[in-house]
Amino acid sequence: xxxxxxxxxxxxxxxxxxxxxxxxxxxxxxxxxxxxxxxxxxxxxxxxxxxxxxxxxxxxxxxxxxxxxxxxxxxxxxxxxxxxxxxxxxxxxxxxxxxxxxxxxxxxxxxxxxxxxxxxxxxxxxxxxxxxxxxxxxxxxxxxxxxxxxxxxxxxxxxxxxxxxxxxxxxxxxxxxxxxxxxxxxxxxxxxxxxxxxxxxxxx
Amino acid sequence: xxxxxxxxxxxxxxxxxxxxxxxxxxxxxxxxxxxxxxxxxxxxxxxxxxxxxxxxxxxxxxxxxxxxxxxxxxxxxxxxxxxxxxxxxxxxxxxxxxxxxxxxxxxxxxxxxxxxxxxxxxxxxxxxxxxxxxxxxxxxxxxxxxxxxxxxxxxxxxxxx
Numbered sequence: 001x002x003x004x005x006x007x008x009x010x011x012x013x014x015x016x017x018x019x020x021x022x023x024x025x026x027x028x029x030x031x032x033x034x035x036x037x038x039x040x041x042x043x044x045x046x047x048x049x050x051x052x053x054x055x056x057x058x059x060x061x062x063x064x065x066x067x068x069x070x071x072x073x074x075x076x077x078x079x080x081x082x083x084x085x086x087x088x089x090x091x092x093x094x095x096x097x098x099x100x101x102x103x104x105x106x107x108x109x110x111x112x113x114x115x116x117x118x119x120x121x122x123x124x125x126x127x128x129x130x131x132x133x134x135x136x137x138x139x140x141x142x143x144x145x146x147x148x149x150x151x152x153x154x155x156x157x158x159x160x161x162x163x164x165x166x167x168x169x170x171x172x173x174x175x176x177x178x179x180x181x182x183x184x185x186x187x188x189x190x191x192x193x194x195x196x197x198x199x200x201x202x203x204x
Numbered sequence: 205x206x207x208x209x210x211x212x213x214x215x216x217x218x219x220x221x222x223x224x225x226x227x228x229x230x231x232x233x234x235x236x237x238x239x240x241x242x243x244x245x246x247x248x249x250x251x252x253x254x255x256x257x258x259x260x261x262x263x264x265x266x267x268x269x270x271x272x273x274x275x276x277x278x279x280x281x282x283x284x285x286x287x288x289x290x291x292x293x294x295x296x297x298x299x300x301x302x303x304x305x306x307x308x309x310x311x312x313x314x315x316x317x318x319x320x321x322x323x324x325x326x327x328x329x330x331x332x333x334x335x336x337x338x339x340x341x342x343x344x345x346x347x348x349x350x351x352x353x354x355x356x357x358x359x360x361x362x363x364x365x
Contacts, residue, residue: 097279097343098350103308129352139277165349184348185308 059181060161066091066172067159071125071150074137079123079150081176088115088198090122091170093162096131096139100185101167107188109145111195118199119174122147125156127166171195173202237354238266238344242320250331250364253294258283258323258360260340267316268342270301274315278343279353283323285338291362294326307347329364336360 061067066089070080081089092108094101105124112122126136126149133151140149162168163183171180171194179201180194242259262268269278285293299322301315327336340356 095350095352096277097353099275099278099314099345100306100308100348100350102277103306103312142277165351167349185306187308 059183061170061178062181064178065176066170066178069153069156069159071153071156073148073150074133074140076133079148081172084121085176086174087119087121088174088195088201089172090120090195090198091125091160091172092122093125093127093157093160093166093168095127095166096136097128098166102143104167104169104185104191105140105143105145107191109147110188111192112147115195115199120195120199124149125152126150127152127157127162169194171198173198175202177202237356238263238351239268239340239342239354239356241340241356241358241360243360245361245363246336247363247365248327248329250329253326253328256325256327256336256360256362258325258358259320260317260323260356261320262318262344264319266344266346267304267314267318268344270315270317271298272301272315274313278314279341281317281340281342283325283338283340283358285325285336285358288337289334289362290330291334291336292328294328296326297324299323327362329362331364334362334364336362 066081068081070078073079081091090108090111092101092104094105108122108124112120124140124145124147128136136149136151156162160168160170165183167183167185169180169182169191170178171182173179179198182190182194186194240261240263242261243257246256248254248256268281271280271282273280281298283296283298285296287293299317301317304314304316304318305312306314325336336358337360338358340358341353342356343353344351
C-alpha cells in the first residue's frame with residue numbers, strides 16, 4: 001500500500017514538474033513576444049517585412065491618369081502612350097537580370113495574344129541601366145516576347161514613381177486611367193484578372 | 205518501486221523538452237543593399253601565398269546569384285580586390301551556389317547564395333599591418349522582386365606575421 005502511494009506521489013511530482021516547466025516556458029515566450037512587439041522587431045521573415053508589394057504607399061499612381069511618355073523601341077521607332085488611346089494597355093517595367101520579370105513576361109505575351117481582339121496592348125519597359133539595345137533585344141527574344149520593348153530614358157522612372165525594384169506593372173484602361181498597379185511577380189491568373197479589369201474599365 | 209522510478213525518470217526526461225525555450229533570436233535588420241561583409245580583420249603569414257576566407261551574409265528572405273548562375277542574363281556575384289598596400293592577390297575561389305526556385309515558377313531553378321557565404325582569397329601579404337580593399341558586385345532578389353545590381357565595399361585589416 002505504501003509502495004503504491006510512493007509511486008502515485010512520484011508520478012504526480014513528475015507530471016507537476018512537466019506542467020510547471022511548460023507554464024514557465026509559455027510565460028517566458030509571451031514576455032519575449034511582447035517585448036519584441038514593443039520594440040517593433042520583425043519576427044516574420046525579412047522578405048515578408050520588406051516586401052514592397054505589401055506597401056500600400058507604393059501604389060501612388062493607382063486611380064490617376066497614366067503619365068504620358070515617348071520612348072524608343074528596339075527598332076529605334078518612337079512609341080508614345082498616346083498612340084494607344086482607346087486601348088487597354090499593360091505597362092510592364094522589367095530588366096534583363098530580373099528572374100521574376102522573365103517569369104511573368106511569357107504570360108503577358110499569352111495574354112496579349114488572347115486579348116488582342118479586345119484591344120489589349122502590352123508594352124515592356126526595360127529598366128536596365130546603360131544596356132545596349134542589342135543586348136535587350138537578345139534578352140527579350142530569349143524570354144520569348146514579341147510585344148514592343150521600349151528602352152528607358154531618364155524621366156520614365158520618375159514620372160511613374162518607380163521603386164528600387166522590379167517588376168512593376170501598371171494596367172491602364174481605355175480612358176488612360178491606371179486601374180491596377182502591381183509590384184513583384186504574380187500568377188498568370190492574377191495577371192489575367194488585372195488585364196480583364198483594364199479591358200472592362202472605361203466603357204466604350 | 206522500480207515502476208515508480210521509471211515513471212519519474214520518463215516524466216523528468218520530458219520536462220527539459222517542454223521547458224526548452226523557443227529561440228526567437230535577434231531579428232537581423234535588413235541592410236540597405238541586402239548583403240553585408242562579416243570579416244573585418246585577418247592574420248596571416250607574411251611573404252608567401254596564404255588563403256584568407258572572407259565571410260559575407262545575405263539578409264534573410266533575399267538571395268543573390270552565385271558566381272556561376274545558370275542563366276547568362278543573370279549577374280554573377282564577383283569579388284574585385286585591389287592590389288594595394290603591398291598585398292598581392294593571387295586568386296579567388298567562390299563557393300557553390302544552392303538551388304533556388306521562385307514560388308511561382310514550376311520549372312527553372314536558380315543557382316544562388318543565401319545566408320552566409322564565404323569567398324576564399326589567395327593572397328601574399330607584407331609583414332605588419334595593411335588593408336585589403338575591393339568591391340563585391342552582386343544583384344539581389346527576394347521571392348517576388350529584384351533590385352538593381354549593387355557593389356559592396358570590402359575593407360579588411362590584414363596583419364602579416
